Amino acid sequence: MKQFSRKQFLNRSIVLASTLSLLGGEWFLYAKDPEKVINVEPPEGLKPISENDPTAQALGFHQDAKNTDFILYPERKLPQSKNHVCNQCVQFTKLNDGWGKCNILQAGVVSTNGWCSAWSKKN
Ligand code: SF4
Known part of the structure:
Protein backbone atom coordinates (compact mmCIF):
# COMPACT_ATOMS: atom_id res chain seq x y z
CA MET A 1 0.00 0.00 0.00
CA LYS A 2 1.26 3.46 -0.98
CA GLN A 3 2.42 5.63 1.91
CA PHE A 4 1.69 9.37 1.93
CA SER A 5 4.03 11.88 3.43
CA ARG A 6 2.56 14.21 6.03
CA LYS A 7 2.71 17.06 3.47
CA GLN A 8 0.86 15.01 0.82
CA PHE A 9 -1.74 13.99 3.37
CA LEU A 10 -2.32 17.61 4.42
CA ASN A 11 -2.50 18.82 0.81
CA ARG A 12 -5.06 16.16 -0.12
CA SER A 13 -7.06 16.82 3.04
CA ILE A 14 -7.24 20.52 2.23
CA VAL A 15 -8.36 19.83 -1.33
CA LEU A 16 -10.98 17.34 -0.14
CA ALA A 17 -12.28 19.68 2.58
CA SER A 18 -12.49 22.58 0.12
CA THR A 19 -14.36 20.47 -2.42
CA LEU A 20 -16.83 19.19 0.17
CA SER A 21 -17.29 22.69 1.51
CA LEU A 22 -18.10 24.04 -1.96
CA LEU A 23 -20.50 21.21 -2.70
CA GLY A 24 -22.11 21.53 0.68
CA GLY A 25 -22.45 25.27 0.32
CA GLU A 26 -24.07 24.89 -3.07
CA TRP A 27 -26.53 22.32 -1.77
CA PHE A 28 -27.34 24.60 1.14
CA LEU A 29 -28.15 27.43 -1.25
CA TYR A 30 -30.52 25.21 -3.18
CA ALA A 31 -32.15 23.87 -0.04
CA LYS A 32 -32.63 27.34 1.40
CA ASP A 33 -33.84 28.96 -1.81
CA PRO A 34 -35.65 26.47 -4.05
CA GLU A 35 -35.73 29.01 -6.85
S1 SF4 B 1 -44.54 27.58 -21.07
FE1 SF4 B 1 -42.90 28.78 -20.13
S2 SF4 B 1 -42.69 28.01 -18.04
FE2 SF4 B 1 -43.90 26.53 -19.20
S3 SF4 B 1 -42.36 25.03 -19.92
FE3 SF4 B 1 -42.63 26.58 -21.54
S4 SF4 B 1 -41.03 28.09 -21.15
FE4 SF4 B 1 -41.25 26.87 -19.28
Whole structure:
Protein backbone atom coordinates (compact mmCIF):
# COMPACT_ATOMS: atom_id res chain seq x y z
CA MET A 1 0.00 0.00 0.00
CA LYS A 2 1.26 3.46 -0.98
CA GLN A 3 2.42 5.63 1.91
CA PHE A 4 1.69 9.37 1.93
CA SER A 5 4.03 11.88 3.43
CA ARG A 6 2.56 14.21 6.03
CA LYS A 7 2.71 17.06 3.47
CA GLN A 8 0.86 15.01 0.82
CA PHE A 9 -1.74 13.99 3.37
CA LEU A 10 -2.32 17.61 4.42
CA ASN A 11 -2.50 18.82 0.81
CA ARG A 12 -5.06 16.16 -0.12
CA SER A 13 -7.06 16.82 3.04
CA ILE A 14 -7.24 20.52 2.23
CA VAL A 15 -8.36 19.83 -1.33
CA LEU A 16 -10.98 17.34 -0.14
CA ALA A 17 -12.28 19.68 2.58
CA SER A 18 -12.49 22.58 0.12
CA THR A 19 -14.36 20.47 -2.42
CA LEU A 20 -16.83 19.19 0.17
CA SER A 21 -17.29 22.69 1.51
CA LEU A 22 -18.10 24.04 -1.96
CA LEU A 23 -20.50 21.21 -2.70
CA GLY A 24 -22.11 21.53 0.68
CA GLY A 25 -22.45 25.27 0.32
CA GLU A 26 -24.07 24.89 -3.07
CA TRP A 27 -26.53 22.32 -1.77
CA PHE A 28 -27.34 24.60 1.14
CA LEU A 29 -28.15 27.43 -1.25
CA TYR A 30 -30.52 25.21 -3.18
CA ALA A 31 -32.15 23.87 -0.04
CA LYS A 32 -32.63 27.34 1.40
CA ASP A 33 -33.84 28.96 -1.81
CA PRO A 34 -35.65 26.47 -4.05
CA GLU A 35 -35.73 29.01 -6.85
CA LYS A 36 -31.94 29.12 -6.95
CA VAL A 37 -31.66 25.97 -9.01
CA ILE A 38 -28.76 26.88 -11.20
CA ASN A 39 -25.43 28.47 -10.68
CA VAL A 40 -25.92 31.22 -13.24
CA GLU A 41 -27.22 34.62 -12.24
CA PRO A 42 -30.25 35.95 -14.14
CA PRO A 43 -29.43 38.74 -16.59
CA GLU A 44 -28.97 42.11 -14.88
CA GLY A 45 -32.20 43.73 -13.79
CA LEU A 46 -34.26 40.57 -14.17
CA LYS A 47 -35.57 38.33 -11.40
CA PRO A 48 -36.67 34.71 -11.49
CA ILE A 49 -40.42 34.36 -11.45
CA SER A 50 -41.70 33.18 -8.12
CA GLU A 51 -43.13 29.68 -8.02
CA ASN A 52 -45.86 31.28 -5.90
CA ASP A 53 -46.96 33.53 -8.75
CA PRO A 54 -50.65 32.67 -9.33
CA THR A 55 -50.18 31.81 -13.01
CA ALA A 56 -47.05 29.79 -12.24
CA GLN A 57 -48.92 27.86 -9.56
CA ALA A 58 -51.90 27.25 -11.83
CA LEU A 59 -49.54 25.73 -14.41
CA GLY A 60 -47.60 23.65 -11.88
CA PHE A 61 -44.44 25.58 -12.67
CA HIS A 62 -41.13 24.89 -10.94
CA GLN A 63 -37.76 26.44 -11.68
CA ASP A 64 -36.36 22.91 -11.42
CA ALA A 65 -38.46 20.41 -13.35
CA LYS A 66 -37.38 17.74 -10.85
CA ASN A 67 -39.62 19.40 -8.27
CA THR A 68 -42.75 18.85 -10.32
CA ASP A 69 -45.73 17.45 -8.44
CA PHE A 70 -45.65 13.95 -9.93
CA ILE A 71 -49.04 13.10 -8.45
CA LEU A 72 -50.66 15.95 -10.37
CA TYR A 73 -48.54 15.36 -13.46
CA PRO A 74 -47.73 11.62 -13.63
CA GLU A 75 -46.75 11.93 -17.30
CA ARG A 76 -43.65 13.78 -16.08
CA LYS A 77 -42.29 10.44 -14.86
CA LEU A 78 -42.22 8.98 -18.36
CA PRO A 79 -38.72 8.64 -19.86
CA GLN A 80 -39.67 10.77 -22.87
CA SER A 81 -40.47 13.66 -20.51
CA LYS A 82 -36.88 13.89 -19.36
CA ASN A 83 -35.99 16.66 -21.82
CA HIS A 84 -39.26 18.51 -21.46
CA VAL A 85 -37.82 21.61 -19.83
CA CYS A 86 -38.18 25.31 -20.52
CA ASN A 87 -35.05 25.29 -22.67
CA GLN A 88 -36.84 22.96 -25.11
CA CYS A 89 -40.20 24.73 -25.00
CA VAL A 90 -41.62 26.78 -27.87
CA GLN A 91 -42.51 29.56 -25.40
CA PHE A 92 -38.90 29.99 -24.25
CA THR A 93 -36.40 32.62 -25.40
CA LYS A 94 -32.89 32.11 -24.08
CA LEU A 95 -31.25 35.08 -22.33
CA ASN A 96 -28.13 33.37 -20.97
CA ASP A 97 -26.95 29.84 -20.08
CA GLY A 98 -29.36 29.55 -17.17
CA TRP A 99 -32.32 31.78 -17.82
CA GLY A 100 -34.80 32.88 -20.40
CA LYS A 101 -38.10 34.59 -20.97
CA CYS A 102 -41.36 32.71 -21.21
CA ASN A 103 -44.23 34.03 -23.34
CA ILE A 104 -46.72 32.73 -20.77
CA LEU A 105 -45.06 33.45 -17.42
CA GLN A 106 -43.98 37.04 -17.85
CA ALA A 107 -43.59 38.19 -14.24
CA GLY A 108 -39.92 37.14 -14.25
CA VAL A 109 -37.42 34.93 -15.99
CA VAL A 110 -37.61 31.15 -15.99
CA SER A 111 -34.80 28.66 -15.57
CA THR A 112 -33.61 26.62 -18.53
CA ASN A 113 -34.40 23.58 -16.35
CA GLY A 114 -37.90 24.68 -15.44
CA TRP A 115 -41.17 23.13 -16.50
CA CYS A 116 -44.88 23.88 -16.46
CA SER A 117 -47.94 22.12 -17.82
CA ALA A 118 -48.06 24.47 -20.83
CA TRP A 119 -44.81 22.96 -22.14
CA SER A 120 -44.82 22.44 -25.90
CA LYS A 121 -41.90 21.18 -27.97
CA LYS A 122 -39.78 23.78 -29.70
CA ASN A 123 -39.56 23.09 -33.47
S1 SF4 B 1 -44.54 27.58 -21.07
FE1 SF4 B 1 -42.63 26.58 -21.54
S2 SF4 B 1 -41.03 28.09 -21.15
FE2 SF4 B 1 -42.90 28.78 -20.13
S3 SF4 B 1 -42.69 28.01 -18.04
FE3 SF4 B 1 -43.90 26.53 -19.20
S4 SF4 B 1 -42.36 25.03 -19.92
FE4 SF4 B 1 -41.25 26.87 -19.28
